[in-house]
Amino acid sequence: MDTTVLAGLTGNIATVGYGLAAIGPGIGIGVLVGKTVEGQARQPEMAGRLQTTMFLGIAFTEALALIGFAAGFVFA
Amino acid sequence: MSVEDSEGGFSPPGIYEFFPVPLIIDGVTYFDRIMLVRLVAMVGLLVLFVLFVNRAKLLPTRFTSTIELMLDLVRTQVAEQILGVKDGRKFLPLLATFFFMIFALNITGVIPLLNIGGTSVIGVPLLLALISYVTFIVVGIKAQGVGGYFKSNLFPPGVPKPLYLLVTPIEFASTFIIRPFSLTIRLLANLIAGHLLLVLCFKSTDYFLGELLSGNAVGGFFLLTLVGGFAFTLFEILVAVLQAYIFTLLTAVYISGALHPEH
Numbered sequence: 001m002d003t004t005v006l007a008g009l010t011g012n013i014a015t016v017g018y019g020l021a022a023i024g025p026g027i028g029i030g031v032l033v034g035k036t037v038e039g040q041a042r043q044p045e046m047a048g049r050l051q052t053t054m055f056l057g058i059a060f061t062e063a064l065a066l067i068g069f070a071a072g073f074v075f076a
Numbered sequence: 077m078s079v080e081d082s083e084g085g086f087s088p089p090g091i092y093e094f095f096p097v098p099l100i101i102d103g104v105t106y107f108d109r110i111m112l113v114r115l116v117a118m119v120g121l122l123v124l125f126v127l128f129v130n131r132a133k134l135l136p137t138r139f140t141s142t143i144e145l146m147l148d149l150v151r152t153q154v155a156e157q158i159l160g161v162k163d164g165r166k167f168l169p170l171l172a173t174f175f176f177m178i179f180a181l182n183i184t185g186v187i188p189l190l191n192i193g194g195t196s197v198i199g200v201p202l203l204l205a206l207i208s209y210v211t212f213i214v215v216g217i218k219a220q221g222v223g224g225y226f227k228s229n230l231f232p233p234g235v236p237k238p239l240y241l242l243v244t245p246i247e248f249a250s251t252f253i254i255r256p257f258s259l260t261i262r263l264l265a266n267l268i269a270g271h272l273l274l275v276l277c278f279k280s281t282d283y284f285l286g287e288l289l290s291g292n293a294v295g296g297f298f299l300l301t302l303v304g305g306f307a308f309t310l311f312e313i314l315v316a317v318l319q320a321y322i323f324t325l326l327t328a329v330y331i332s333g334a335l336h337p338e339h
């Protein structure tokens with residue numbers, strides 16, 4: 001039995017993959033920076049240490065979005 | 077990578093951007109534009125620091141105080157805050173080398189005639205990540221002995237005995253496999269993404285300007301892509317500094333974790 005294609009989508013699925021991969025880190029970094037700002041507002045003398053920890057956290061969460069971006073190129 | 081020429085005559089940038097035509101010298105050496113950019117960045121960095129060392133006197137001038145600011149950033153914000161004063165002093169050469177090397181190689185992505193970051197292909201990020209990896213393992217083994225280091229990493233204290241079956245593989249993967257991989261990919265993918273965005277903006281500006289000059293009204297969009305190009309260039313400079321800082325910071329954190337596992 002032949003299958004009939006009723007609707008189709010062509011293009012590169014890597015873009016869809018990256019779009020999905022960016023959801024989680026987007027939310028994560030937003031929460032992280034928001035908490036850092038709140039902490040800095042409550043206790044201004046800890047601002048330096050909080051900023052350092054924030055960068056560390058951003059590096060870890062952003063790595064996931066970037067692996068999603070790079071995977072689109074690796075699996076050409 | 078299959079891309080469609082949706083704008084008839086405009087081909088968006090792809091992965092081929094990072095593999096320019098090589099100038100093979102004798103059939104063994106592989107030397108292309110990216111390698112040339114790295115050499116230029118290295119020479120520039122060396123000249124900068126030789127000048128700095130020759131001019132560093134007691135009264136800071138504008139030039140020496142800029143370099144001193146960046147060196148101080150590495151020493152105070154990274155080495156001493158994470159490792160403490162004594163250990164920070166010991167690892168400062170390594171961390172400063174990482175910071176300045178990555179910054180210099182990243183920033184060539186926005187310098188007008190160079191236009192490609194030296195860290196955009198996997199060689200340099202992989203090398204730096206491996207140096208960082210070997211460093212923190214060797215430091216950990218020297219500080220705690222071979223058995224002690226692996227025991228403290230793979231069997232963290234305070235976990236009830238049966239859970240070790242679950243925790244140890246996860247700890248092993250997270251410490252010994254994911255760390256160098258994520259260091260490499262973070263630096264690489266940031267640079268690849270930035271370069272592709274910049275090329276897209278400037279290529280589109282060129283294409284739209286061509287359309288405008290041949291009478292097609294859609295060419296008015298070139299203003300949009302030109303402004304986008306400016307904005308992304310500034311963003312690329314920020315990313316260059318930030319990625320250098322994050323790489324150095326993470327290396328310092330891993331070394332500190334290897335020296336003092338109780339944190």
